[in-house]
Amino acid sequence: MEASQFPWLTAMVALPALGAALLGLVPALRRSAGRAVALAVSAAELVLALVVAATRFDWSAPASYQVTDSFTWIPQLGISWSLSVSALSLVMVLLATALVPLVLVAGWDEEESADQGAYPALVLALESFMVVIFTAWDLAVFYFAFEAMLVPLYLMIGRYGVGGEAERHRAAMKFLLYSLFGGLVMLGGVVALWATAPAPGSRELFFRFDTLAQVSQSLPQGAQALVFATFMVAFAIKAPMVPVHTWLPDTAAVARPGTSVLLVGVLDKIGTYGMIVLCLRMLPGPSASARWAMVALAVVSIIWGGLAANGQNDIMRLVSYTSVSHFGFMVLGVFIGSETALVGAMFYMVAHGVSIAAMFWLSGWLSRRGGTQDMREYAGMQRVAPVLAGLWLTAGLASIALPGLSGFVPEYLVLMGTWRVSAAAALFAVLGVVIAAMYVLMPYQRVFTGAPAKGKEGLSDLGGRERAVMAPVVAAMLVLGIWSAPLVSALTPIANDAALGSPAPTASASPEGSSK
Numbered sequence: 001m002e003a004s005q006f007p008w009l010t011a012m013v014a015l016p017a018l019g020a021a022l023l024g025l026v027p028a029l030r031r032s033a034g035r036a037v038a039l040a041v042s043a044a045e046l047v048l049a050l051v052v053a054a055t056r057f058d059w060s061a062p063a064s065y066q067v068t069d070s071f072t073w074i075p076q077l078g079i080s081w082s083l084s085v086s087a088l089s090l091v092m093v094l095l096a097t098a099l100v101p102l103v104l105v106a107g108w109d110e111e112e113s114a115d116q117g118a119y120p121a122l123v124l125a126l127e128s129f130m131v132v133i134f135t136a137w138d139l140a141v142f143y144f145a146f147e148a149m150l151v152p153l154y155l156m157i158g159r160y161g162v163g164g165e166a167e168r169h170r171a172a173m174k175f176l177l178y179s180l181f182g183g184l185v186m187l188g189g190v191v192a193l194w195a196t197a198p199a200p201g202s203r204e205l206f207f208r209f210d211t212l213a214q215v216s217q218s219l220p221q222g223a224q225a226l227v228f229a230t231f232m233v234a235f236a237i238k239a240p241m242v243p244v245h246t247w248l249p250d251t252a253a254v255a256r257p258g259t260s261v262l263l264v265g266v267l268d269k270i271g272t273y274g275m276i277v278l279c280l281r282m283l284p285g286p287s288a289s290a291r292w293a294m295v296a297l298a299v300v301s302i303i304w305g306g307l308a309a310n311g312q313n314d315i316m317r318l319v320s321y322t323s324v325s326h327f328g329f330m331v332l333g334v335f336i337g338s339e340t341a342l343v344g345a346m347f348y349m350v351a352h353g354v355s356i357a358a359m360f361w362l363s364g365w366l367s368r369r370g371g372t373q374d375m376r377e378y379a380g381m382q383r384v385a386p387v388l389a390g391l392w393l394t395a396g397l398a399s400i401a402l403p404g405l406s407g408f409v410p411e412y413l414v415l416m417g418t419w420r421v422s423a424a425a426a427l428f429a430v431l432g433v434v435i436a437a438m439y440v441l442m443p444y445q446r447v448f449t450g451a452p453a454k455g456k457e458g459l460s461d462l463g464g465r466e467r468a469v470m471a472p473v474v475a476a477m478l479v480l481g482i483w484s485a486p487l488v489s490a491l492t493p494i495a496n497d498a499a500l501g502s503p504a505p506t507a508s509a510s511p512e513g514s515s516k
Contacts, residue, residue, distance in 0.1 A: 007069040008052050009083035009135045012093070015045050016100075017128040023121035034117010035108060038124050042101040045127065049097040053090055062087030063493040065137060070208065077140070078194065078206025084137035087490040088346055092134040092273065095353045096266045098472075100127045103258035106361055106469045110256065119160045119256075122152040126262060133270055139207040139278070143190055146234070147183045149267065150176055156259045162364075163254035171250045178247040182234035189230030196223050209282075216282045228286035231278055232294075239271030239327045242301045249312075252320035253373070257364030260316070264323050264360070265353040272330045272349055276342075280334065280498045287335070294335040299428045301328030306435030310442065314373045315363045319356065322399060322439055325432055326352050332429060333414040341417025342495040347480075347487060348410035351398075354476045355406055358395035361473075362388060365466060366447075369459045375443060380452035385461040389448040391470055396440035398477045401433065406480035409488070 019041035023030040029037065056067045065084035073081045085093065104120055129149035136142035158172030194206065197215040205211050216224070237244045248268075252260045279287050305325030312318040326348070333345025366381065366388060367373040382389040398405035401412070411433070419426040462470070480487070 010069045016124040020121045020124035023117045030117035038120030039104045046097045062490040063497045075204040078203045079140040082137040083135040096130040107258045126152040161254040168254045171254045182237035186234035189227040225286045228283045235271040235274045249317040249320040252316045257360045260360045261357045265357045269349045298328045298332035302432035309439035319359045338417030339495040344410045344413025346491045351406035355398040358473045362392045378447040380450045382448040387462045400436040404481045406477040409484040
């Protein structure tokens with residue numbers, strides 16, 4: 001492919017940012033047509049992402065960083081505006097840009113008084129930060145977006161949630177404090193890198209990933225361990241992992257379903273993404289040293305998340321706790337030291353994003369119809385809303401790895417890779433699979449089977465708009481479950497390069513402009 005100077009990734013960052021700014025600066029447009037403008041912008045963003053994936057990215061070299069924009073920004077601090085994608089980065093961008101328009105359509109009739117475009121404007125702002133995070137090729141740029149995304153999320157939770165005002169503000173503040181704490185700890189690691197790493201030659205591009213990979217491993221072992229620890233604190237909170245997971249169920253209980261879809265389906269993957277891109281690739285020594293501690297925490301998350309999910313009466317809290325368990329599988333695949341398991345962990349990031357989106361939407365639609373998230377108030381919904389019931393069961397079965405659906409291949413790869421390294425860890429993880437069957441099938445029995453609960457007999461089933469949202473999600477579950485080979489093939493070279501102790505991959509990029 002010939003080189004191109006068009007800044008594809010920068011354009012993908014700018015488009016939703018400009019859309020959000022337009023709605024923010026033109027109140028009349030925001031109030032009269034905010035949803036339509038946001039949907040049009042998000043659709044254009046998805047088209048742009050598909051063009052990049054189809055025409056600009058070389059899938060024969062999926063582990064290399066490509067489609068690069070790199071420009072000097074703050075040379076005195078070694079910061080450059082550098083964006084680039086590997087196959088993993090690009091797949092996560094595609095997941096994010098595909099879910100955003102569905103979030104907007106799914107929440108089309110949500111009440112926002114007269115200002116119908118305020119929430120969609122925040123969604124566009126968040127989409128811009130998501131693209132920056134997953135395409136960042138400079139640690140400082142990654143960190144800036146890691147922190148800046150908290151602003152729209154805080155407003156989406158605290159101002160536009162579904163619970164009472166006090167509960168929304170409390171959950172938003174808890175989310176903000178946890179995330180800020182992790183981010184500030186990570187900032188200490190970023191500063192320590194700049195202060196202690198001997199950079200070869202000019203420090204102008206110090207934080208760019210290719211330069212950073214050369215210098216990070218030259219640090220003293222103690223300094224490497226310190227930087228690794230600061231990164232892991234931030235990523236463990238974001239993932240989230242036990243014991244720093246408690247912000248998630250509180251947030252999911254009061255956030256709009258669309259907010260939870262983007263937060264848990266996409267943004268929480270920053271934790272596992274950062275573990276792979278920054279910890280395994282940049283700091284392989286400390287990653288190897290912390291391997292068994294991380295495996296133990298992953299197994300605890302798998303089991304604790306499943307047990308906690310089984311103890312919930314709030315359906316949105318139940319769904320959020322299932323994610324704690326699923327993130328345990330991802331972290332297990334990242335750190336167990338198996339290339340097969342690492343492929344499974346990366347596949348899991350995509351598959352979980354699809355199934356958890358369906359579960360949050362369907363649970364939210366049920367709660368909105370029934371007027372409560374308390375599962376004890378429901379029964380027999382299969383007779384009342386058979387399409388909703390069938391889709392909820394399908395999404396649940398995908399999340400617990402039913403063969404033929406999206407969760408099976410990644411979970412199988414993680415378990416198979418783990419078994420080859422540690423039979424004990426694999427057996428504990430299998431216990432989590434058993435618990436998962438309980439936290440999906442038992443709530444389904446409580447909510448959807450039997451005679452309809454009193455007062456719920458007249459609830460409506462999913463409408464045309466809601467079914468249209470679910471159609472591509474169900475299709476994705478089936479494609480990922482039945483035709484998984486292309487994604488596995490794209491992720492395998494990344495796993496080969498990211499094995500503990502392997503050097504970071506080279507990038508097909510020039511410091512100036514954008515190249516293919």
